[in-house]
Amino acid sequence: MEGFTLLLFGLAMLKTLAAATLRDTINTMQPVNDGQIIVSAGEVFALGFFSPSNSKSRYLGIWYYKIPIQTVVWIANRDNPLTDSSGVLKLNETGLLVLLNHNKSVIWSSSTTRSAHYPIGKLLDSGNFIVQDGNNNNDPKDFLWQRRNLITGLNRYLSSWNSSDDPSRGKYSHQIDTAGYPQFVMREGTVKRFRFGSWNGIQFSGAPQVKQNSIFRFNFVSNEEEIYVKYDLINKSVLHRLVLATDGFLTGISWSDEENVWREFAIVPVDDCDYYEKCGAHARCNINNFPPCNCLEGFVHSRQYTNGGCVRRTSLSCYGDGFLKFSGLKLPDTERSWFDRSISLEDCRILCMKNCSCTAYSTLDISKESTGCLVWFNDLIDIKEFTESDQDIYIRMAGTEVEAIQSMQSHKSNSRKQKTIIISCVLSIGILLLCLTFIIHRQWRTWQKGRKMKNDLEEDASVMNEQGNEDxxxxxxxxxxxxxxxxxxxxxxxxxxxxxxxxxxxxxxxxxxxxxxxxxxxxxxxxxxxxxxxxxxxxxxxxxxxxxxxxxxxxxxxxxxxxxxxNKSLDSIIFDEKKSVLLDWPRRLHIVNGIARGLLYLHEDSRHRIVHRDLKAGNVFGYMPPEYIIDGAYSTKSDVFSFGVLILEIVSGKRNRGFGNQDNLLAHAWRLFTEGKSTEIVDATIRDSLNLSAAVRLIHVGLLCVQLCPDDRPSMSSVVLMLSSESTLPQPKLPGLFTTRNLVGDSSSSGSYKQYSNNNMTVSTMSAR
The missing domain is CATH 3.30.200.20 (Phosphorylase Kinase; domain 1)
Known part of the structure; x- marks a missing residue:
């Protein structure tokens, strides 16, 4: 009986889940209630009811299904929210989608131009919700999600939210302005704030940065029946969105699966020069210039414009006028322009010349060998300068003005050519002189090298023949x-x-x-x-x-x-985290004693007293004692100092240079010793084999060897005795530290250093392995 009850419970749960998540289609007999969602076949998008953050209002919308952060892409009733969870989406017999509230009143409905006999609603993986006739699956009746497809008379466009909690239409909109030649315009209310510019067959003239990119490709269609723009994703596996934010910025964002966030890849306006009519009439804006606004050639600043616009320097006379070519510009506002897609650029020039009201002309489509004609009849406003642009504009000016400007440009061009020639000649002569100098210097060095080698050979023979090899x-x-x-x-x-x-x-x-x-x-x-x-x-x-x-x-x-x-040098083992375990405490103590006896032999037992000068674990650059750094003095006590540093490195397994502490290794060992915590410096890999008293004594000896004053350091014979006996050790004084930040109060010695060198001492560097 208990098993039967569990089975019934499981079936009930499955039924509940099935009711909550519907397939990608609905029909007239299957409404969508609040709490239910429709998921597209590929589980990319979902349609259902939701509430924005910090809001109790309910909306019917479409969002990304698998993204953990709910990202809504379309809302049906954005200006007419539901106040409770009683909303129902239905598909009626004529193919209309209707949204009903608790009173069964319609608060939103779709629009269609024709009815369907057997309507079926389907959510696609593209994010579009379409209504099809059940007898013809290839005949969609309506699109609910913004596809950036603007059909004449329908006028779909982007509009911002009022706030993150309120999806109703905000004050910013982004749409195609069909007055004159079509162009994208962003408005704040009814005021123009930004213009993408007109389409030239390759790009929007005001956004050359989107001409070539690795994310999407634009496609703009404008004919007698429809005007629309769309973009095709290059990598369809990555989610991308174009969002008009509440602050009026149009932002391109993509989803990062690794970070689970939306990442921005493009934004407009880019800079202040993108804002509409920044510099006024007949002026161009370049954010890299100071000031950014400058008049076009042939125009001068005028006080009649409050925004700093420009007027013609020479008035037009209609039939005596000419045209001056400008490149690298965002084409002026086309709201009052005229265009013809069929005529050539030359015919366009003739048409503009015949019409005294024509102020400028340009080609319409640069992708088809400069076909089409676009002409302006008013002041040229909202012009931005780019470093590169594929489209030219020809601006009307008085004939005398055109001649003067062209003459000036020709003079500047010739001047630039002359400067280029002069600079090229100077550089060529300079390079030639450098080459000659290099060749002469190289020959001189070769001669010097040969001469030196000859002298060395003669010296070799002289020295070797002087006493032979008897010594x-x-x-x-x-x-x-x-x-x-x-x-x-x-x-x-x-x-x-x-x-x-x-x-x-x-x-x-x-x-x-x-x-x-x-x-x-x-x-x-x-x-x-x-x-x-x-x-x-x-x-x-x-x-x-x-x-x-x-x-x-x-x-x-x-x-x-x-x-x-x-076995290589000691540093290759003792400073390696994996290899250092091979050197337990007895082996390390044996190494220290061996080095001590070797130094004792050099200092006192060999025929000549020898200072090693290069004692360290790596045996590449020895540890310099303080007296050598300050006075250049070197003695056997300098080797004792290096030996003390080596002791502390062997015990701790840490390098003196690059030691991971605010102190260097000497200062750290000194502080622990004065606090009675010497064993804390011992390498953790040898604690199991450690002789505690012997380790403390060895650290004590090391600190005696690195004392600041050479006279305070023991000789190597005393060091060997300290290591081999249990005699009482003197208290070490402050070590010779490398950085002043580690000096402790007034404990540092200010005494002078002796010059430890005499005639019976040989200073040598023994560095081989």
Whole structure:
């Protein structure tokens, strides 16, 4: 029994839904009540009753069915709303659609010129609701939705709403003015506000921007029987509308499925020059000029026009007059014009010349080799200037005025030609001189390069023969071997570059992988300095330093050959979100200790004290300590500073430069340390393997290394001892920060810096991988 009850309930619901949504057609026996809708076959449009936002009045209308924002495109009773939900739409036996209220009184009805025997109403996917004879489906009787099809005597046009809540006819209308040659006009009440201009076979003369577009194509038809305009959508899958808004702007909008909103793609009026008669008679408006209004050639400003119009400079004499051609203009108002579609432009000129009242003429259709004739008999008003236009107008002027203007135009044209010739000659001579200068300079540089190469070869031979290779405990590679290994220093083999030059990967004939440091051609280092550097690096032997395999001094090239480090630089792993998990806490601590022992070897255990100067995770541009930035001073304590920055980067997994905080990494670590929150800087990927006390101690050591004053920083031997023991550490002072915004109060040191350099110290940059 319970299942039977549920079945009855389900059937009742289906019946209710079917009653609410009707098919796309109705007949004389099937009215549309308030609460029911008719949906077109493709579910594009729906017809039914609705209320605008914040309104209780009911209207019969058509709207887009699938758009979430109800968008009404047509209303039957816009000036006669229903006060309740008792409205009914019926189709009577003669084919008339009638809208009845609660008293069964007709408040709206359609119009038709003939009756139908078996009328059927149908809502199309185009938004049109048509009444057909049931015996002939191809014979529509009436159109309810505005199709922009204006048939003589019917006069359909666009009119704005009064407000967003009131769809009754507003004060703005947009329609075809059939007085004279037909043209589109927007009015506020009875006053003209904007003119699209007349149709010239391709476009409306006042809207050249719609000539070519990717959205729609205009089609204007004007003959003895009918006048109408329509536009065909290029992409019919996209919804487009032409809306006359309550503020008088005619707007083209399209629906965005991604954003669920209507997007504006065109609007008129575009600027102040579009407003009707902006500049008065015989004047043109160009919004890019100042002032925008200027008289046409042959006309001057006159006080007789309150809106700044112009009058003829020389009065007409009828038979002694001529015509001056104007291009790039919106044709004047055609309300009092005359036209003939059959005659040629020359015949049009003759007709205008014979009629002393004719003030201007133009071709009617520029799409058919300039056929048809359009003439004006009154003042020429509402003219706008465009950068380009396909239509010309010929304005009547006194013969003497035409001759004077043409002579002036010819003089200006000749003057422009002369200027063009002069400018072209000057530019040609200038280009020729530049080319000669370039060729001479290039030859001079080639000569200089050859001379330098010759001197370098002589210097190479001199230096190498001076002491032989007895002081260099490394093999000297042949340049051809290096070129072969690096594929002639191919870009594909390039590992990186810096101020010193570039580094390339290579493979020797025996299969060994090498990294070749190629000194820059612009390097200020001489051959003796380079050889001195090779001798010092060759004597360095430590497990934490990259081993130098050899060198090459040949044909101006200065090359150092290192063993290739397959794991790349530290920054490629530690700053990578995915790869950084490979370095847990024990591995990171091991890396820090290894770097510390390598620096200790350079500073104190090697034969010569060496300052690294390029210590960082990426090993491309070292961390500069404050004393180097301020005074240019560099010492072993500078390496200690760089080592401290490196410690903080290894612990945090963050770069010092580009650190995502209002402070840089040093300032951030310092603030957390002073607040007792040092562990907050630790990389989240190593927290599971973290030794808390060891991490806090390592951060402490890092802050000791980056103190502002070099004298306060520990030596590398002290650093190694701090890392390998649990002795009490001194409190760090304010670190050397890179930006003044991070300095804390008066804690910054104002002491001077010593010049840390002496004769038993070698400053070197070790940058190879």
């Amino acid at each position: 260099v405990e490394l093999p000297m590679f042949d340049l051809s071997t290096i070129r072969s290994a690096t594929k002639n220093f191919s870009l594909d083999n390039k590992l990186g570059e810096g101020g010193f030059g570039s580094v390339y990967k290579g493979i020797l004939e025996d299969g060994r992988e090498i990294a070749v440091k190629r000194d820059s051609k612009n390097s200020s280092q001489g051959l003796r300095e380079f050889k001195n550097e090779v001798m010092h690096i060759a004597k360095l032997q430590h497990r934490n330093l990259v081993r130098l395999l050899g060198y090459c001094i040949q044909s101006g090239e200065r090359l150092l050959v290192y063993e290739f480090m397959a």
